[in-house]
Amino acid sequence: MKSAKNLAALSLAVGVLVSGCAQQTVALSNDVFYSYGPSANVITNKAPDKTNASAPRPANFTSNKAQDYNAAPTKIFVITDIGTDFGEDYANAFQEKFVTLLNSCNVESEVSRIVIYDHAVEARQQRLKQYKPDTLLTIKRNGGTAQQNALKSVTYDIKLIDLKTNATVWRATTDYEKGDFLKLKERGTEFASELVAKMSSDALLRSCK
Helix, strand or coil, X not given: CHHHHHHHHHCCCCCEEEECCEEEECCCCCHHHXXXXXXXXXXXXXXXXXXXXXXXXXXXCEEEECCCCCCCCCEEEEEECCXXXXXXXXXXXXXXXXXXXXXXXXXXXXXXXXXXXXXXXXXXXXXXXXXXXXXXXXXXXXXXXXXXXXXXXXXXXXXXXXXCCXXXXXXXXXXXXXXXXXXXXXXXXXXXXXHHHHHHHCCXXXXXX
């Protein structure tokens, strides 16, 4: 009963930001379920760089974990707007690889893509309750850079929420480059691998093979 009440409360109030490993309670708005975030307002346009033909750089994560969080997630519900950035091939490749890698870490997971329709939001809330995860992972766009009106990189804001306490126990940000548009599946796979590796190195995943 306690778990069900916490999950129900999640649709009204989400979480606690991690700042300097101190927790601060904030209201959880519905944008957790369907907002694309402020990315449209903070994208920076840059002139084409004709001298840089190198491969895209790996993710440069900056992360912060709550000092009093010692648990290890075993069942994660993922909400993400990946796909609104570099397209379906990128998003599908990310999702498939991410779920596979989490499974290799003995962690069950389900990924829900963010859409803007109210009925989809309601369906996601119901699925969240039915799935009964111990943690919620949100991956949202929070800016990026463009060249000649084409998105070249995005900034991701990533949060892990412990559903027993509704506290954000881990937060990470990273810039991620699009790279060759012919290799978007590879980029999606690479980002999934880099994110799981970061979660593992921050001691969130402890049984990875």
